[in-house]
Amino acid sequence: MLKCPEPIASPPALRADGICFGFAQRPLFQHWSADFPAGLVLVQGGDGAGKTSLLRLMAGEWAPQAGRMLLHGTSATQNPAQYRAQVFWRDPRAPWPQAMTARDWAAGLRTVHARWSEEDWHAHVVGWGIAGHLHKAMHQLSAGSQRKVLMAGELASGAPLTLLDEPLAGLDKASIAYLLQALQREASAPRTAGRVLVVAHYDALGDLPWRHRVVLPE
Numbered sequence: 001m002l003k004c005p006e007p008i009a010s011p012p013a014l015r016a017d018g019i020c021f022g023f024a025q026r027p028l029f030q031h032w033s034a035d036f037p038a039g040l041v042l043v044q045g046g047d048g049a050g051k052t053s054l055l056r057l058m059a060g061e062w063a064p065q066a067g068r069m070l071l072h073g074t075s076a077t078q079n080p081a082q083y084r085a086q087v088f089w090r091d092p093r094a095p096w097p098q099a100m101t102a103r104d105w106a107a108g109l110r111t112v113h114a115r116w117s118e119e120d121w122h123a124h125v126v127g128w129g130i131a132g133h134l135h136k137a138m139h140q141l142s143a144g145s146q147r148k149v150l151m152a153g154e155l156a157s158g159a160p161l162t163l164l165d166e167p168l169a170g171l172d173k174a175s176i177a178y179l180l181q182a183l184q185r186e187a188s189a190p191r192t193a194g195r196v197l198v199v200a201h202y203d204a205l206g207d208l209p210w211r212h213r214v215v216l217p218e
């Protein structure tokens with residue numbers, strides 16, 4: 001079970017406040033509080049440690065059994081619509097709607113995310129070499145190509161809280177290198193002020209300037 005870390009000095013962009021959450025046979029968080037500054041945040045842990053559960057709680061997709069998540073002061077419990085409007089979260093394992101192309105999906109994101117950047121979307125499409133896939137149905141793409149489309153959308157969304165679950169899964173070396181570069185750029189020149197970009201991964205994931213790490217016990 002996760003214990004509380006030391007508090008941080010700067011005002012938090014995201015706050016986990018007294019979170020209790022778990023399953024009947026698997027308690028995960030017990031009165032857990034943590035403050036997250038803007039920037040890159042790593043949620044680290046092995047299989048079944050609770051990474052995806054924490055991302056779902058941060059996203060406001062799952063409600064904690066006690067406590068609350070606050071994003072720039074907005075509570076996921078009290079103002080769920082306002083909270084979720086600031087979040088980008090899509091479970092990378094979730095199936096894609098039949099016949100939805102990458103282009104259709106991006107068109108939908110433009111209407112939902114106020115800080116969407118067309119320039120970033122095109123840069124990531126080129127960076128990950130997925131331009132030739134945009135007209136294809138998402139469910140027909142390889143797992144790696146689906147991931148690249150997903151991450152291009154996640155990063156281009158500009159969402160104040162952006163959650164990436166195991167982003168390296170299915171990626172080749174060049175694509176991993178591009179992802180690390182893109183995350184490094186987000187850290188040094190974030191396009192959205194106050195953006196928190198959370199990455200869940202089993203290990204330390206490169207030499208990125210993490211502003212905060214949550215290490216989940218096995």
Ligand SMILES: Nc1ncnc2c1ncn2[C@@H]1O[C@H](COP(=O)(O)OP(=O)(O)OP(=O)(O)O)[C@@H](O)[C@H]1O
Nearest residue numbers: 023024026028045046047048049050051052053054
């Ligand atoms: N819907 C659920 N019902 C019951 N138990 C669950 C449920 N979802 C997750 N768990 C359990 O909670 C624990 C944490 O799961 P979670 O998926 O959050 O871990 P994870 O760190 O993302 O692991 P992985 O990378 O293997 O998916 C695991 O023991 C898992 O079996």
